[in-house]
Amino acid sequence: MDLKGLEERLGHRFKQPALLQQALTHRSFSAVHNERLEFLGDSVLNLAVAHLLYDKYAKIDEGDLSRLRANLVKQQALFEIAQTISVSQYLNLGEGELKSGGFRRPSILADTMEALFGAIFLDAGFDAAAKVVRKLYEAVLAQIDPKTLGKDAKTLLQEYLQGRKIALPTYNVIATHGAAHNQEFEVECLVPKLDVRVVGMGGSRRAAEQGAAKLALEAVVALAPAAAKRARKTTRRDTQLSLPVATVQTPQADLLTPAEPAVGKTA
Amino acid sequence: MDLKGLEERLGHRFKQPALLQQALTHRSFSAVHNERLEFLGDSVLNLAVAHLLYDKYAKIDEGDLSRLRANLVKQQALFEIAQTISVSQYLNLGEGELKSGGFRRPSILADTMEALFGAIFLDAGFDAAAKVVRKLYEAVLAQIDPKTLGKDAKTLLQEYLQGRKIALPTYNVIATHGAAHNQEFEVECLVPKLDVRVVGMGGSRRAAEQGAAKLALEAVVALAPAAAKRARKTTRRDTQLSLPVATVQTPQADLLTPAEPAVGKTA
Known part of the structure; x- marks a missing residue:
């Protein structure tokens, strides 16, 4: 296979093409596979990103x-x-992995990226590998908000409310469904000061709380038009919201129509 | 302070001595302290050791x-x-840390090592830092047994017995002492085929089992004179055994005199 295109997109031309081949080889394909390179590349990536x-x-x-x-x-x-x-x-990829769609599995592709960084490190040293990492992460790094990236929805909601001196939300389990080994939780998140009540669902109490927090964050941001655009953008990108925007209701409506609040489900 | 001696032992002369000073500075001493260097140096160390x-x-x-x-x-x-x-x-170190003996606290010294690796990385690049890591780890690397390093006593005992086709040990809690928040567990480890019975103690069932496994390993190794020297050496070094050698008893004696077996305590 012609690997020139990949080398160009990586920004690295291999002096030892065998390393590139090994980095691209899943254990299902050959005994000379990429797992040891992945071990090395994980550390290469960690240091390169730490330095950036x-x-x-x-x-x-x-x-x-x-x-x-x-x-x-x-x-x-x-x-x-x-x-x-x-x-x-x-x-x-081996026969079996090919058939089951291994070429689009996130774990296989992520491991291969690490193996590629390991291979470049062995091929040309740390600085060469760090250059490739920098190039690949350029767009990502330009976008991140260091205050919010990687924080969960409950933390983001709490910090958002604290920043506006609004009392913290409360979370209550309002229902559970299903058998013990396969339960589904319904959790409400209340921000009384803003008359926000939303319901999240999930396979654990924690997951349901996070789902509710995401919806609540959408709701409180929607209520604050001035800051809305910036904060909402941040929220969307960092918590990867794909949930419906929560409806905001009066407390009375909440009590009377518990089925109405926006419901988000979190795996 | 004259840092030449430290630079010599590290095998690196700093072009930017301020980096060395920062790496040696605990947060209790100054606002310009070593924690960010420690973050970087942790990754430097990981990659350097991974490569070795x-x-x-x-x-x-x-x-x-x-x-x-x-x-x-x-x-x-x-x-x-x-x-x-x-x-x-x-x-x-700041006043308080000095008085409380911070200069010999393992966490402070370990963090400082990482900060030093981070400082060398910034001063002269990855290869310079990796050279220092290689030099400092030379003696350690020469000694390690890759088959056993980092495995716990239960795993080592299991692997030792499996390698000799001896049935696996069983662990039983034989007593607990103390109040609920401060319990002490006594666990026996039995290797019936070899008539080995030892008792370990610890603040949790897990810790007591590990203590018993350590003693059992000493006992079974003592019973196999041919392989004993090598395996015992390995065991001592890797699990840092400081326990008395277990006595080995006949099963009858076990039942009659439960207080007799060697007792090891694990924190």
């Missing part, structure tokens, strides 16, 4: 730097980067 | 490489390295 964040955010403490890094190197982030450079078309 | 292991163990899979790395970069390992180069005498 260290330089970019001179005033951020190490706790926030760690949170940002964790979010930039996690599977979903790597999967998205793998898609931008079309890694899937170059994968060496 | 990748090169040294060409046949080990990434799961075992991860286990080895985790053990080499953990606080205790860094603390021991900090002691070999006498980092404590160079620390910049």
Whole structure:
């Protein structure tokens, strides 16, 4: 297979093409596969991203730097980067993985990205690998909001309300459905000061609370037109909201029509 | 303070001495402290050790490489390295930390080591930092047994017995002492085929089981003189055994005199 296109998108021409081949080889395909390169590449990526964040955010403490890094190197982030450079078309996958669609599985693509970073590190050293990481993360880094990236919806809602001196939300389990091993929780989130009540659903109490918090955040942001645009954009990007915008109701309506609030489901 | 001695033991002369000073400065001493360098240095160390292991163990899979790395970069390992180069005498600590003996606290010394690796990385790049890591880890790396390092006593005992086709041990809680919030567990470990019965104690069932497994391992190794020397050495080093050697009893004696078996306590 012609790998020139991939090398161009990575911004690295391999001196040892065998390393590139190995990085693209899943264990289902060959005994010479990419898992050891992935082990190495995970560390390469961690250091490269740590350095980028260290330089970019001179005033951020190490706790926030760690949170940002964790979010930039996690599977979903790597999967998205793998898609931008079309890694899937170059994968060496075994018969079974091919049939079951392994070439689009996030874990396989994310692992392959790490293996590629490991391969570049072995091929040309850390600086070469860091250059590739910097190039691939350029667009992502330009967009992130260091204050919110990687925070969960409950934390974001709490910080949003605290910043406006509004009393914190309360969460109540209002129903559970299903058998013990497969329960579904319904949790309401109340922000009394703003007359917001929304209901989230999920396979655990925690998940249902997070679902409710996401909806509540949408609701309170919608109520604050001045700050709405900025905050909503931040929220959407960082928590990957794909939930319906919550309706906001008067407390009376809440009590009378419990089925009405927006319901978000979180896996 | 004259830092030449430290630079010599690190094997790195700083072009930017301010970075070295910052790496040695605890947050209790100054607003310009070492925590951001520690964040960076943690990644530097991870990659440097990953690369050393990748090169040294060409046949080990990434799961075992991860286990080895985790053990080499953990606080205790860094603390021991900090002691070999006498980092404590160079620390910049605040009044309170000085009085409470912060200069010998493992967490402070381990964090400082990471900060030093971060500082060297910024001062002269990854290869310079990796060279320092390689030098400091040389003695440690020469000694490790990749099959056992970082495995707990129960795992080691199980693998030892499996390797000799001996039936696996059983663990039973035989007594608990103390109030609910401060309980002490007594757990026996039985290897019936070898007539081994030992008792471990600990603040949790898990800790007591590990204590018992350590003693049982000592006992079964003592029973196998041929392989004893090698395995015992491995065991001592890797699980830091400081327990009395377990006595080995006949099953009858076990039942009649439950107070007799060797008792090991694990925190």
